[in-house]
Amino acid sequence: MAKVLAVANQKGGVGKTTTSVNLAASLVSVKRKVLLIDMDAQGNATTGLGLDKHKPAEALSSVLLGKANIKDAIQTVSDIDIDVLGGGPDLTIAEISLMSEERREFRLRSVIDAVREKYDYILIDCPPSLNILTVNALVASDGVLVPMQCEYYALEGLSALIGSINTIRNNANDSLEVEGILRTMFDPRNNLARDVSQQLDQHFGDKVYSTAIPRNVRLAEAPSHGLPVLIYDKRSSGALAYLALAAEIIRKESSRAAAA
Secondary structure (H helix, E strand, O other): OOEEEEEOOOOOOOOHHHHHHHHHHHHHHOOOOEEEEEOOOOOHHHHOOOOOOOOOOOOHHHHHOOOOOHHHHOEEEOOOOEEEEOOOOHHHHHHHHHOOOOOHHHHHHHHHHOOHHHOOEEEEEOOOOOOHHHHHHHHHOOEEEEEEOOOHHHHHHHHHHHHHHHHHHHHOOOOOEEEEEEEEEEOOOOHHHHHHHHHHHHHHHHHEEEEEEEOOHHHHHHHHHOOOHHHHOOOOHHHHHHHHHHHHHHHHHHHHHHHO
């Protein structure tokens, strides 16, 4: 049964898509079966894996609206062995259409239930806002992985996201929790970054991943080639960091299972 993680932050530019793509690739590299769902109308996670966001097998929007089967919409990136439910501009149509639908916030959960047994992890790349697509992702998920830069405004955005998670937990998904907080574009030489990192540790404790993702040119270049950084440059600091994150996530999951 897959662990479903929403990669979310209401602030843009914090590394949600970078994390979704590269964590997915890293989990696959250690023999986990992964489905990546691109819930963002920009479709960057889709193009970041070399797929055409304008030509999905079946539009994710159609799947959410009950007009297509998820099994027909999933594409496999064969060189990497990642399954992708690609997003793109049609998601804007889905967002508008869902507003008039009953139980609209549960659509993605029911879609995922049809394939959940096939995977070890399902990662959902969320839009940078709390719209009905993000709400669907949070309702469908077991946990939220929060990428954030160690900056002052990022702390404000994190507070808003925690409030949203609590609202979803109280109204639609009582098992939802913060899976972990991931420091992205992290430069330990920066005083502000160190200060914010310390504040995160004080307030969230072991919810903060010990792995931090550094600023890395190869990590920034990889999407333009339609590749995760692990394929583009497996020796880069960005690739090694996401491999470490995958290992940390698996280790935590194993510890929880052993304690249960």
